[in-house]
Amino acid sequence: xxxxxxxxxxxxxxxxxxLWTLLDEARDxxxxxxxxxxxxxxxxxxxxxxxxxxxxxxxxxxxxxxLLPGLVEDYQALAERSIAS
Numbered sequence: 055x056x057x058x059x060x061x062x063x064x065x066x067x068x069x070x071x072x073l074w075t076l077l078d079e080a081r082d083x084x085x086x087x088x089x090x091x092x093x094x095x096x097x098x099x100x101x102x103x104x105x106x107x108x109x110x111x112x113x114x115x116x117x118x119x120x121l122l123p124g125l126v127e128d129y130q131a132l133a134e135r136s137i138a139s
Contacts (some may be wrong), residue, residue: 056100056126059085059092061110064101066079072106077115086117093126094119102129 059082062075073094080086086105094103103119110116122129 055097056093056095057101058095058097059099060094060119061096061119062103062117064095064099068116068118070106072118072120073080073103075117075119077117086138090092091122091129092119100126102126119130 057129059080060075060077061079062073064073066073066075068074074092077083080110085106086092088107090105092103092105093100095101102122102124103124106118106120108115108117
């Protein structure tokens, strides 16, 4: 089970070629900013993504995400190695 930063359909690309979701789907919208690395998807299927941009759309904000290679677990191991004492 995954705890995602932002809920997204990992197969949902728009005309930009990036994944997209709405900022309202973020657990903490303040963490969702261009360049940020986030975990996106749902509790069953998640991936590491980079936030590309935020696009105002009426009363909402569209978040474009670039899917990064590898599994969430690969990035966890990287983070653990980088903070090991």
